[in-house]
Amino acid sequence: MSALLEVRNLETFYGPIMAIRGVSLEVREGQVVTVLGANGAGKTTLLKTISGIMDPEKGKILFEGREIQGKEPHQIVRQGIVQVPEGREVFPLLTVAENLALGAYTRSDRSEIARDRDLVFEYFPILAERRDQEAGTLSGGQQQMLAIGRGLMLRPKIMLLDEPSLGLSPLLTQEIFAILRRLNKDVGVTMMLVEQNAAVALDLADHGYVMELGRIVMSDRAETLAASEDIQNFYLGHANEGARGERRWKKRKTWR
């Protein structure tokens, strides 16, 4: 099976600064793929380049086999790629229902849109309760749910999620990820998930990439990654003492 989304040797710049240094990855239909990395690794830039907010200098982005790099953001959304941005980014003065309606901006099939809204309300009952409330008055977790729900309203072929756990309590993070898992298993939404919280991300994902300083440094099945020593040390924060009693901070990453 060929990839739904494929990124080949992508390079993106912020002015003179090279934020993405030749990244290649692929996401297959129905998969959840996660990209892990610390602050400034280029994860968000990668998503912004895919969704057309930023233009790459080099490289290709293939979606369903067609090149989409450098296109306008609204054209890319029409292909079925939706980004759930970092930090929610809801429309604060519009109601929950209006925010959801905007998620379906590119669609015109009214009855189907209504059906999808009911689906969103089924997954996030709190949004149904608050449908006439201004989105800016929701709590952080509810706003995150709204942002995900708004993304679903496009009925996307792939959803790009940028740090859905940002600023949420561990409990809320668990709750959101449980819903993401259900969406993937039951509705079959393909997801590309960028996270700093490696534990929850690897638990959900099928495949994982690790980014550092604009490069992909590891790529493997999620379980393999979760079990690998590097990930355990540097992303999962397991302070396991080595056989020789080595201190954690003296360890070197093996990919250097």
Place this chain on the structure above:
Amino acid sequence: MEFLQLLVSGLANGCVYGLVALGFVLIYKATEAVNFAQGDFMMLGAFVMLGLVNPQYMGINFWLAVPLALLIMGALGYLLDITVLRHMFGQSQTAIVILTIALGFVIRFIAGVIWGHEPVNLHSPLALGDMRAFGVVLSLADIAVIVVTVILTMLLWQFFQRTKLGLAMQASSQNQMAAYYMGIPVKRVQGAIWALAAIVACVAGILYASKGSLDISAGFIGIKAFAAAVIGGFGSLPGALMGGLIVGVIEPFASRYLPPGYSQIAPYVLLILVLIFRPHGLFAQVRTKKV
């Protein structure tokens, strides 16, 4: 009874200020640029209407000319966005402000060349003369201005609440980045907002010209309208209208009850007071983002 008379004429002036202020706020919210040519848009709209209606120019029927003038101004606003302002995307605020001030000069100059520099009168059926009731003399034009403004406000309200484009305009002004993520063609929507602002300015211009004579410096009421927008809370559409009404009502009362000359500065005194005590304006919509 004198009170009523002052109130009606004040409200009528205030409606014009409010509509121009509305144009300021529409563009500011959508593009974060302040269009200092908004007053000159109003003047141009009035002259376009005059050019269509007055017998020495085209002499078209007034009611036929209204949609035509609105269409011309709307197209002009949109063209201005795609030919000039869109290329300023990413430039500093100052550059855009200076550009719009220059645009105002250009519009004034062009209007002067086409329609002359002398005050002229629009042949408007709204200028119906006066009505005597309850011992006061009310100008029917003033009442017409108020009625039209109320209707336009309700139409705009419906437009923003009910239509997809209206919702998209609200979305792109509240969170431009998220609007991109929703697949809204933000640049095209901004062009539509320029068109809408020019149309509102044109309505204001027609109303202004129906109330009295018109000359190319009419656009300077943009300064008062700008003060009105700040008083109401820059960034709030109802605030802009209310600010306009407040400024409009203050003027006749100040000139009646205060020593001569004070009516000129009264709106700006209020502006300063608002900036000191309620810097976001009287009707601000401020919502801080949660993290």
